[in-house]
Amino acid sequence: MDLNLLRALDALLQENSVTRAAERLGTSPAAVSRMLARLRRAVEDPLLVRAGQGLVPTPRALELREEVGALLRGCDSVLRPGAGFDPVHLDRTFTLQAGELMLVRTAGALVERVRAEAPRVDVVFLPEALEDGPALRQGLVDVELGVLGHLDTEVRTRQLLRVPLVGLARAGHPLFDGRRITARRFAAADHIGVSRRGKRLGPIDAGLADLGLRRRVAVIVPSHTGAMLLARDSDLVTLVPEDWLPDTVAALGLRTFPIPLELAPLELGMAWHPRNSADPGHRWFREHVAAAVLGPE
Structure with missing residues (x-):
């Protein structure tokens, strides 16, 4: 009828x-x-x-x-959209692709939030190995988190944070001798680059070039954790997002400093395929991912 x-x-x-x-x-x-x-x-x-x-x-x-x-x-x-959805009954695995620095910052908060509401939900964290492929389209990844790029045209995105970069070095580094850290002093220090593909140049180098300066990237490592540990044990400097993992920075005997260049902040966001946009479980998971990244208000 x-x-x-x-x-x-x-x-x-x-x-x-x-x-x-x-x-x-x-x-x-x-x-x-x-x-x-x-x-x-x-x-x-x-x-x-x-x-x-x-x-x-x-x-x-x-x-x-x-x-x-x-x-x-x-x-x-x-x-009704999301009819009858209750996360306590959700039995599902979500896959989140994130860079190491994003993972360290958000994983604990995300897992705590998810387990509190949906004890039968599992979360699989993947590295950024699939970022240039159709992982979201193929359903290999539910949510991509970090600096977004190389995405399929139909992919949905949400910007979460704009974070300035700062320099990072061991607390006893010569840069912290009481003098102002100028662009010239910054460029004169040997640097650690972080790149899974061995990339040596980036926005820092373009900013220095505008001032007629050039830095030496003496070491390239594939992870920020490796860069932080190497900075702790050497006079090399590296870069991290501002106010990122401050307890870890202090515990490692590291210290941050403003980069003496005009640099655009990192734009951090999350991406997902539109087939999941209206799915109540996926929407619930995305909201918790965003909350874990943004932290307490």
């Missing part, structure tokens, strides 16, 4: 009036009268009969009243 007919029947049985049912449905009394005629033919019962100036339900109509109302509530629940 047409769902609109069921809605009309529900309104008629609740109101016992064609006029009031029409007002409830946002249509005309004539249209409701036509629907009542169709309903009478369908159930082979008059449903509402004249009694003085009004209408009264037949015994068959009284039988149908609660049943039709329950049926419509069930339909509305099924069709």
Whole structure:
């Protein structure tokens, strides 16, 4: 049966009036009268009969009243976005691709949030090895997190943070001798580059070149953890996002300093494939990823 007919029947049985049912449905009394005629033919019962100036339900109509109302509530629940979603019943694995520095900052908070609401949800963290491929499109990754690039055109994104870069060196580094750290002194220090592909040049080098300066990238490592440990044990300097893992920086005996260049901040965000946009479980997971990145307000 047409769902609109069921809605009309529900309104008629609740109101016992064609006029009031029409007002409830946002249509005309004539249209409701036509629907009542169709309903009478369908159930082979008059449903509402004249009694003085009004209408009264037949015994068959009284039988149908609660049943039709329950049926419509069930339909509305099924069709409502995220109908019936409760994370406590979610039994699912989500895959999150993130760089090491993002992982260290967010994994603990994310796992804590997820486990508190959905104890049967598992999270798989992947490195950025798939960032240039169609991993989101193929469903290999649910959410990509970090500096976004090389994404398929249909992929959805959400910007989360804009974070300035700062320099990082051991607390006893000669740069911290009390003199101002100028662009020339910064360029004169030997640097650690962080690149999984061995890339040597970046925005820092372009900024120095604008000032007629050049730095030496003496070592390239594939991870920020490796760069931080190497900076701790040498006079090499490296770069990290500002206010990123301050307890770890202090515990390693490291110290940050402003980079004496005009640099654009890192734009950190997350990406996902549009087929998951409306999925209530995926939407719930994305919200927790964002909250873990942004931290407490």
